[in-house]
Structures are given as structure tokens and as C-alpha cells.
Amino acid sequence: MSLADQVLAVNDDLPIRTDKPVHSGKVRSVYWLTEQDSKRLIQEKGYDVAPDAPLAIMVISDRISAFDCIWHAEGGLKGVPGKGAALNAISNHWFKLFKDNGLADSHILDIPHPFVWIVQKAKPIMVEAICRQYITGSMWRAYEKGEREFCGIELPEGLEKDKPLPELLMTPSTKGILKGIPSVPEADDVNITRQNIVDNFAAFNFSKAEDVSQYEKLLREGFVVISNALAEISQIFVDTKFEFGYVHDAAGNEKLIYMDEVGTPDSSRIWDENEYDQGSIVENSKEGFRQFLLNHFPDPDILLNKSRMDEREALARDNDLPLEALMDISTTYLGIAEKITGNKIHLSDNPKQEIIDILSRDYGLID
Missing domain, CATH: 3.30.470.20 (ATP-grasp fold, B domain)
Structure with a gap:
């Protein structure tokens, strides 16, 4: 199993039943369920939403975005190992804490897999x-x-x-x-x-x-x-x-x-x-990766100047970053996720297949 196989970089090609285009953001892809599937799941799972609420499957990826661009490394590595699972685990931990403290709800109704949220449609x-x-x-x-x-x-x-x-x-x-x-x-x-x-x-x-x-x-x-x-x-x-x-x-x-x-x-x-x-800043966040990029390229203004977006996109597209750049951020993400949640983050050998199996078996959403 290669490192690249463990990374879920492309998350908009899953065979989830939908009658709308898949919407892909920088990190997550959103699959809107059919009206029938939304109604069925609300009934079967007892979600506290309007009976006709549109539901979606949100699949996180391991892609890394910084300065509004997606970055990759040598060896065909198109994302950061463990990043998706770490981000979801941290968010899930905080949302639970919010609930325990009587704060507002979130749009998440269910977490079938470490990479997946079932959400209700919200007006943003x-x-x-x-x-x-x-x-x-x-x-x-x-x-x-x-x-x-x-x-x-x-x-x-x-x-x-x-x-x-x-x-x-x-x-x-x-x-x-x-x-x-x-x-x-x-x-x-x-x-x-x-x-x-x-x-x-x-x-x-x-x-x-x-x-x-x-x-x-x-x-x-x-x-x-x-x-x-x-x-x-x-x-x-x-x-x-x-x-x-x-x-x-x-x-x-x-x-x-x-x-x-x-x-x-x-x-x-x-x-x-x-x-x-002790007077030093150790970033347990993406900021460390941003700083790496600013130091890595000879003209950091490309990354900071919004009027040079074309050059910036070319920089991200045409440069294989050193492998350790993405492995360092992987260590940061996994480390802070394990600190926050108190649990080890397990890396899946084939996250895509796991997601398909669970959504098929437990939710009846795979064609």
C-alpha cells in the first residue's frame, strides 16, 4: 500500500446516489441526496429536522489548500496523510463539547465514517x-x-x-x-x-x-x-x-x-x-505550512499579492513540493488531533472503498 493510496485526494467521484451535480470545495465535496433518500433517512434515523429537509453527504479530503491554492508533493502525493480524518475528528470533538455546554447545534446529523458527515441543508x-x-x-x-x-x-x-x-x-x-x-x-x-x-x-x-x-x-x-x-x-x-x-x-x-x-x-x-x-512560536496549525511556502519560493509576494493570482496558481500547479513538507504538516495535524480528542487517529488503507461500503450497507445510498 503506497502512501499516495492512503490519501483521499479526489472525493467527488464516489458512486453516491444523487440527482444534482457534486459540489467540490477546496477540501470537501457535497453530494445532495435525492428527495426520496433524504425523506427515508430522516424517518429511519430519526434526525431532528423537518421531514422534507434536503440532506447531503459531505466527504472531506486530504487535499491541502493554502493561499487559495491546492498543493501537492513529489511521488504523486496529492494530499496530506491523515489530514481529513484529523480535521473531522477535531470538529466532531468541539461540536460535542458545544452540545455539552448548551451552545447552538451544528448542521451535522450523523458521522458514518471518519471522512464523512451527513448534513442538513442550511441557509448560510x-x-x-x-x-x-x-x-x-x-x-x-x-x-x-x-x-x-x-x-x-x-x-x-x-x-x-x-x-x-x-x-x-x-x-x-x-x-x-x-x-x-x-x-x-x-x-x-x-x-x-x-x-x-x-x-x-x-x-x-x-x-x-x-x-x-x-x-x-x-x-x-x-x-x-x-x-x-x-x-x-x-x-x-x-x-x-x-x-x-x-x-x-x-x-x-x-x-x-x-x-x-x-x-x-x-x-x-x-x-x-x-x-x-519560552519565547518561541510553535504552530499546531496550517500556519506552519504557509510559512514553509513563503520561505520555499524565491518570490513570496506571489503568495501574498492577490493581483498575482495567475502566477500563484501556476506555482501550485507546476511545483512538486518536497515530500517532507506534506509529511511535516501530517505530523502536526495528527499530533494536535490526538492531543485534543485523546484518541489515536487511525489511517485507513483505502478510505474511498470504506466510505462506499458503509454508505451502501448502513444507509442504502450507493447505486
């Missing part, structure tokens, strides 16, 4: 909800250049790199390209202010104005729950990105829920506390 909020506890990364780079206002929040003078911010900051950005919102550029992932969202709540897909405060409450609560749990295993929750959406429960009530992944090394920065106390 078009806001990347970002929460920061330390000043680092892009915020520090901008601060160092003299910027003091971030998403409508004024930062004081005298902050130091990689040190705690005066308070937990929420610095939202757009999710996707939103058109026709005053003073919001029509581009993906641009910083916005709280006032932008409040003034145009419907354009951001909020059902009502007061839900803006509700998403902030859920963001803060989720951040604090994860931060406290990480502190117990000597890890620092530096910053993270959450996503939110609306679903209806079996009684027809609309509720705001957590969507996608939470508190993973892909969506967050996590630092080792003991190393930090």
Missing part, C-alpha cells in the same frame, strides 16, 4: 466570522505598516507582535462576492465592519437584525469553550474562523447554527503554550 450567513485573541499574521503585518483600524475597530498604539490583544476581537469578512452593499467591495474575503452587517443584515442572509448579535454571541461562546479546553492541554487558541447558517428543526422552528468545521488547524491558529512561554 455570508460572513466569515473571525475571532482573534492575539495580534499576528495579516493583522500584525497591517498594524506594523501603520494601520490602526480593523473592521471598524480602533486598535491602540504600542501593541507587540504575537502578544495578546486588549480584548477578544471580532473581525468579520465577506464570504463570497456580495453585490450592491454600500461601502462593501464586490470581492471575496474583504474585511467588513459590524455596522456594514447591521445596516444590510438581509444582504448578508440574516433573517432578522437581532441575529447579528446572536451570531456574535455564538462566536464568542464557541471561541471561549475551545480556548478553555485547549488551555487544559497547554495549547493557545490564537484566532479562528467560524461559519453560521439557519436550519429548521422537526417542529419547523428556524435556528441559527454552527456550520462547516470549527476549531481545526485549517481554520485556526493554535500555539504550543510551553514553547510560547
Whole structure:
């Protein structure tokens, strides 16, 4: 069994019964179930959703995305061994902790396999909800250049790199390209202010104005729950990105829920506390891989400058990274997942076949 076989790089070609195109993101692929299969599973499995709620199978992959590109290594390695299983295990752990702490639900109804979620269709909020506890990364780079206002929040003078911010900051950005919102550029992932969202709540897909405060409450609560749990295993929750959406429960009530992944090394920065106390930053997140890329290529501006996207895509497409670059990030992902969950992550010899077998045998979803 080669290393490349253990990696699930292509996840949009599974024979899952669907009558819609498979939607593939950077890391996950989404298979919308037929109306009949959705209804049947809701009934058979007793999911707490509206009887006619559309369901989907979400399959994670081991692909690695950084600077909006997918990267690969020599030897035909198209992903990071263990990454998908590690990300799902971490998200599942936090979602369970959220439930235990009385926080909102997520869109996940069932976890048939370490790579697979069964989810209900949600109406997504078009806001990347970002929460920061330390000043680092892009915020520090901008601060160092003299910027003091971030998403409508004024930062004081005298902050130091990689040190705690005066308070937990929420610095939202757009999710996707939103058109026709005053003073919001029509581009993906641009910083916005709280006032932008409040003034145009419907354009951001909020059902009502007061839900803006509700998403902030859920963001803060989720951040604090994860931060406290990480502190117990000597890890620092530096910053993270959450996503939110609306679903209806079996009684027809609309509720705001957590969507996608939470508190993973892909969506967050996590630092080792003991190393930090001794003055060094050890990243237990994808940030280490980003730093590797910035050091690996002679012109890092290609990776940082959005106007050079064509060159950046060519860089990712045409370069086999050294094998150890992906193996290092594999070690990071598996290590932090095992620390967080307290369980070993088992790598599957053939994840694709396992998924097909389970979805066929236990869910009747394979043609």
C-alpha cells in the first residue's frame, strides 16, 4: 500500500446516489441526496429536522489548500496523510463539547465514517466570522505598516507582535462576492465592519437584525469553550474562523447554527503554550505550512499579492513540493488531533472503498 493510496485526494467521484451535480470545495465535496433518500433517512434515523429537509453527504479530503491554492508533493502525493480524518475528528470533538455546554447545534446529523458527515441543508450567513485573541499574521503585518483600524475597530498604539490583544476581537469578512452593499467591495474575503452587517443584515442572509448579535454571541461562546479546553492541554487558541447558517428543526422552528468545521488547524491558529512561554512560536496549525511556502519560493509576494493570482496558481500547479513538507504538516495535524480528542487517529488503507461500503450497507445510498 503506497502512501499516495492512503490519501483521499479526489472525493467527488464516489458512486453516491444523487440527482444534482457534486459540489467540490477546496477540501470537501457535497453530494445532495435525492428527495426520496433524504425523506427515508430522516424517518429511519430519526434526525431532528423537518421531514422534507434536503440532506447531503459531505466527504472531506486530504487535499491541502493554502493561499487559495491546492498543493501537492513529489511521488504523486496529492494530499496530506491523515489530514481529513484529523480535521473531522477535531470538529466532531468541539461540536460535542458545544452540545455539552448548551451552545447552538451544528448542521451535522450523523458521522458514518471518519471522512464523512451527513448534513442538513442550511441557509448560510455570508460572513466569515473571525475571532482573534492575539495580534499576528495579516493583522500584525497591517498594524506594523501603520494601520490602526480593523473592521471598524480602533486598535491602540504600542501593541507587540504575537502578544495578546486588549480584548477578544471580532473581525468579520465577506464570504463570497456580495453585490450592491454600500461601502462593501464586490470581492471575496474583504474585511467588513459590524455596522456594514447591521445596516444590510438581509444582504448578508440574516433573517432578522437581532441575529447579528446572536451570531456574535455564538462566536464568542464557541471561541471561549475551545480556548478553555485547549488551555487544559497547554495549547493557545490564537484566532479562528467560524461559519453560521439557519436550519429548521422537526417542529419547523428556524435556528441559527454552527456550520462547516470549527476549531481545526485549517481554520485556526493554535500555539504550543510551553514553547510560547519560552519565547518561541510553535504552530499546531496550517500556519506552519504557509510559512514553509513563503520561505520555499524565491518570490513570496506571489503568495501574498492577490493581483498575482495567475502566477500563484501556476506555482501550485507546476511545483512538486518536497515530500517532507506534506509529511511535516501530517505530523502536526495528527499530533494536535490526538492531543485534543485523546484518541489515536487511525489511517485507513483505502478510505474511498470504506466510505462506499458503509454508505451502501448502513444507509442504502450507493447505486
